[in-house]
Amino acid sequence: MRNTKVNLAGVExxxxxxxxxxxxxxxxxxxxxxxxxxxxxxxxxxxxREPWPGNPAPRIAETRGGMLNAIGLQNPxxxxxxxxxxxxxxxxxxxxxxxxxxxxxxxxCQVVEELGDEPVDLLEINVSCPNxxxxxxxxxxxxxxxxxxxxxxxxxxxxxxxxxxSPNVTDIGDMARAARDGGADVLSLIxxxxxxxxxxxxxxxxIANKTAGLSGPAIxxxxxxxxxxxxxxxxxxxxxxxxxENGGDAMEFILAGATAVAVGxxxxxxxxxxWDTARGIVEYMEKYGISDIKDLIxxxx
Amino acid sequence: xxxxxxxxxxxxxxxxxPGIFSLWLETKEIAGEAKAGQFLSLYSGDESRLLPRPISxxxxxxxxxxxxxxxxxxxxxxQEFSGKRPGEFLDVVGPLGNGFPLLPKKxxxxxxxxxxxxxxxxxxxxxxxxxxxxxxxxxxxxxxxxMEAFGPVFCATEDGSRxxxxxxLDAIRExxxxxxxxxxxxxxxxxxxxxxxxxxxxxxxxxxxxxxMACGIGACLACVCKSMDVDHHTYVKNKxxxxxxxxxxAEEVDLSxxxxxxxxxxxxx
Numbered sequence: 001m002r003n004t005k006v007n008l009a010g011v012e013x014x015x016x017x018x019x020x021x022x023x024x025x026x027x028x029x030x031x032x033x034x035x036x037x038x039x040x041x042x043x044x045x046x047x048x049r050e051p052w053p054g055n056p057a058p059r060i061a062e063t064r065g066g067m068l069n070a071i072g073l074q075n076p077x078x079x080x081x082x083x084x085x086x087x088x089x090x091x092x093x094x095x096x097x098x099x100x101x102x103x104x105x106x107x108x109c110q111v112v113e114e115l116g117d118e119p120v121d122l123l124e125i126n127v128s129c130p131n132x133x134x135x136x137x138x139x140x141x142x143x144x145x146x147x148x149x150x151x152x153x154x155x156x157x158x159x160x161x162x163x164x165x166s167p168n169v170t171d172i173g174d175m176a177r178a179a180r181d182g183g184a185d186v187l188s189l190i191x192x193x194x195x196x197x198x199x200x201x202x203x204x205x206x207i208a209n210k211t212a213g214l215s216g217p218a219i220x221x222x223x224x225x226x227x228x229x230x231x232x233x234x235x236x237x238x239x240x241x242x243x244x245e246n247g248g249d250a251m252e253f254i255l256a257g258a259t260a261v262a263v264g265x266x267x268x269x270x271x272x273x274x275w276d277t278a279r280g281i282v283e284y285m286e287k288y289g290i291s292d293i294k295d296l297i298x299x300x301x
Numbered sequence: 302x303x304x305x306x307x308x309x310x311x312x313x314x315x316x317x318x319p320g321i322f323s324l325w326l327e328t329k330e331i332a333g334e335a336k337a338g339q340f341l342s343l344y345s346g347d348e349s350r351l352l353p354r355p356i357s358x359x360x361x362x363x364x365x366x367x368x369x370x371x372x373x374x375x376x377x378x379x380q381e382f383s384g385k386r387p388g389e390f391l392d393v394v395g396p397l398g399n400g401f402p403l404l405p406k407k408x409x410x411x412x413x414x415x416x417x418x419x420x421x422x423x424x425x426x427x428x429x430x431x432x433x434x435x436x437x438x439x440x441x442x443x444x445x446x447x448m449e450a451f452g453p454v455f456c457a458t459e460d461g462s463r464x465x466x467x468x469x470l471d472a473i474r475e476x477x478x479x480x481x482x483x484x485x486x487x488x489x490x491x492x493x494x495x496x497x498x499x500x501x502x503x504x505x506x507x508x509x510x511x512x513x514m515a516c517g518i519g520a521c522l523a524c525v526c527k528s529m530d531v532d533h534h535t536y537v538k539n540k541x542x543x544x545x546x547x548x549x550x551a552e553e554v555d556l557s558x559x560x561x562x563x564x565x566x567x568x569x570x
């Protein structure tokens with residue numbers, strides 16, 4: 001029996017694989033293809049205090065080996081989310097991680113407080129969305145601002161908090177330390193890399209928002225390097241993500257220092273990508289006779 | 302309503318007009334569940350192309366468990382599909398979206414350009430009196446002959462080489478046509494004009510919209526259109542073309558161009 005269980009701030013996941021926020025809704029759509037109970041956790045799309053309409057379309061574009069998105073965190077707000085999405089997820093034998101977004105520190109704190117009594121296992125604080133004008137990445141590109149918001153959110157949170165870091169920074173190690181100093185329980189990285197695409201035939205930006213977040217296999221080497229650097233900088237558990245499509249990709253992140261991994265854009269190419277990744281990790285363990293996945297976390301120094 | 306992920310077998314592939322291909326797929330479950338106006342997501346075999354291509358269903362053979370897609374080669378993904386031969390496989394998910402309601406009313410079945418294919422199955426399934434109005438850029442009238450099996454067909458061409466010179470509404474006016482309900486698929490400017498035409502005449506009207514998609518099943522919120530009322534997913538005024546659509550009642554959607562935050566700030570519109 002291979003032990004695939006991992007622990008994030010006292011929360012035990014049956015396997016290290018979760019979904020990346022924004023690529024999976026709250027799981028309802030993908031639950032038609034496979035059992036959400038096969039995943040370590042479901043990470044929801046970002047939720048704010050009030051409904052957010054998001055950005056104008058077009059919101060996405062394909063790039064070579066990747067995609068750009070500027071959805072702009074369209075979400076129904078915490079009230080609908082509590083009534084509809086949490087009870088839905090509760091039906092499945094998986095951990096629930098809610099991604100929280102806001103325009104101000106108070107916004108984040110209120111959402112986090114409203115989730116305090118809910119059956120939610122972890123909170124992922126989105127301070128790294130590159131596609132909204134206020135909030136989002138504004139808190140995630142300056143170590144002092146990141147430390148301050150982490151401290152404030154932590155004060156209001158009943159569940160352990162995951163700070164989701166942006167790759168659009170000079171030194172990811174500084175950001176990891178700032179989140180730790182603010183009291184983060186877990187780090188997740190990377191969010192998307194800010195990018196752009198131009199439609200030369202219509203002479204316009206391919207995305208209405210002009211800039212957009214790049215994700216997919218194209219960014220995997222950057223993500224992996226940053227997860228490694230963050231793991232070197234702090235002792236906190238890390239959820240690694242960025243271009244993971246299968247068990248082999250997940251193993252790279254685990255060997256670099258990630259305790260868990262998230263599958264995002266790959267789900268658009270293959271609705272079963274997260275499940276396939278979980279199975280791929282077990283196959284890897286069998287191939288190399290690994291009895292406990294925890295033995296491989298950060299094994300490549 | 303169920304959707305399936307399948308490896309479908311190509312049974313036929315033909316270029317019916319320059320750059321426009323007709324593809325028959327043998328499916329396990331999809332054809333049996335599919336409705337006129339729904340679409341499939343087609344996945345590329347090239348790992349560098351991540352996003353599925355949404356393609357509307359042109360014909361459904363429920364007994365034979367097959368669906369026909371008619372699509373234009375618009376980029377590398379569709380080019381790859383067009384190179385596949387009978388016996389080869391295509392990775393597909395479907396059927397997706399809501400499809401057209403079949404109403405027992407005198408109907409206009411309107412298709413513009415590559416918006417024509419989904420109207421074929423609809424024209425076949427509509428029981429009542431119907432008039433089919435097709436808009437083309439030039440005299441290359443793909444699918445016109447097939448549509449003639451289901452009712453009278455009126456054509457408009459932008460270059461005036463065949464039928465009415467102008468658009469589908471010009472063809473309706475020139476031929477003095479009338480109906481109680483409109484079904485339409487085509488480019489947004491055409492749909493905008495049809496919406497206005499239907500409003501003026503107080504006609505019931507269903508429009509099939511297109512937007513760039515990622516997941517194709519309602520999870521990612523990429524393919525939204527503006528809606529007149531608050532939607533029941535996010536409770537804003539956006540509807541998901543892949544989930545609540547692609548077919549909308551005309552008065553349900555706002556087809557005016559999006560105004561971005563940036564445009565507002567810079568005083569552009």
